[in-house]
Amino acid sequence: MKFKGVGKMGILEETKGLVENSIQELGLPKAVFEHLKEPQRLMIVNIPVRLDSGEVKSFIGYRAQHCNVLGPFKGGIRFHPQVTIDEVKALSMWMSLKCAVVEVPYGGGKGGVVCNPKEMSEDEIERLSRGYIRSMLKIIGPEQDIPAPDVYTNPQIMAWMADEYSSAKGHNEWGIVTGKPLIVGGSLGRLEATSRGCYFVVEDAIEKLGLSMQGLKVAIQGFGNVGSYAAKLLADAGAKVIAVSDSGGGIYHEDGLPVDKLMEHKVKEGTVSSYPQGKRISNEELLILECDVLVPAALENQLTSNNAPNVKAKIIVEAANGPTTAEADSILTDKGILICPDILANAGGVVVSYFEWVQDLESFYWSEEQVNSRLQLKMADAFRRVYDFCQRQEVPMRKAAYMLAVKRLGEGMLTRGWVKK
């Protein structure tokens, strides 16, 4: 069974199609879609930043607050030259769905700034990060909207943001953002959390297909926060990471790559593609390698109708948000590939962000073991619910995840009286 009405529409329209379809199939009131089809609020700001040269340059920033029926808005902030309104809106909608799938008490939010941090100095990035928070002061807060890291943002940027917000409020408010360094209210385990969540999903998925972690052939696209730690966790558990890539290209070795050394190389050289052992490959080639598990961990729209027919993986674990277009999804599903969708597979990040926020609100901090074992419980529970639904209803995992998420959001709206039966 496939979703109807999804095609070459772009990620936002495709996602709306999936949500609307789920609402219809669940027999929820149509009004649920009226609440979900657009963000509740979309803030667009102009952020003037003083550059090191003394010149002032302005940057466009966005924050989409999608739906807070189940809790405050939550989601990362992306710094990237290709950020668009539609991308931020889609990312915020995925956050609402993701938080519902893993049952954390948040709504979806997402932010973005159109900029190229690779061409900015550290001081310029700091001024931009602080400017973003000043522009958003009225709509964010620990009980309102809690940002976090995403593409090309990191713990240091979260620390500046927490500091800026705290300065504006006149007292420390560590609960304003998550993904912070430990010294300013971060949580143990948050840095690796998205990857650890993916790792648990890989464990559960391979068990369903009767595969073993020992010697499991894995290819990972993207070697940033999520991709690099996913590679490390999988390699440490006995998997063979045969290929990795980043925006500079990729590297392949059929016997497996030394992930720790690749991480060091990436820090020193800025890319994995120049690693001296193995064969250089393109991002496109990586996606169609012979492997057991493919982990897209970079950007959206990587698996398309062009390359999907050639994908050879048995399992795809979507560490990135939106890496698969609707057309590719259909092709891959028809090929019998088990797709663990983004809103499930990469939810480990927001789960541990939730733990970080709880710790900040209580000013009482957990051990790494507590964080990781609670994350494992959350991910295993979500995987089981999605997989059981998919088996029971004979639908793909993505559809199962969407239906479970939309059901929860719809129930929230009915209970709060936002919609009537």
Ligand SMILES: NC(=O)C1=CN([C@@H]2O[C@H](COP(=O)(O)OP(=O)(O)OC[C@H]3O[C@@H](n4cnc5c(N)ncnc54)[C@H](O)[C@@H]3O)[C@@H](O)[C@H]2O)C=CC1
């Ligand atoms: N950081 C987090 O906690 C979470 C991140 N995600 C998603 O995971 C994905 C990766 O995010 P992070 O690792 O945090 O970002 P990051 O900024 O740490 O790393 C991004 C990686 O993607 C690579 N990349 C960029 N353009 C590329 C291209 N065209 N082809 C191949 N690689 C390319 C970069 O070189 C870098 O290695 C994104 O889709 C993000 O939304 C999802 C959930 C949580």
Ligand SMILES: O=C(O)CCC(=O)C(=O)O
């Ligand atoms: O940690 C968070 O709050 C959100 C992470 C994120 O942006 C995502 O899951 O896409």
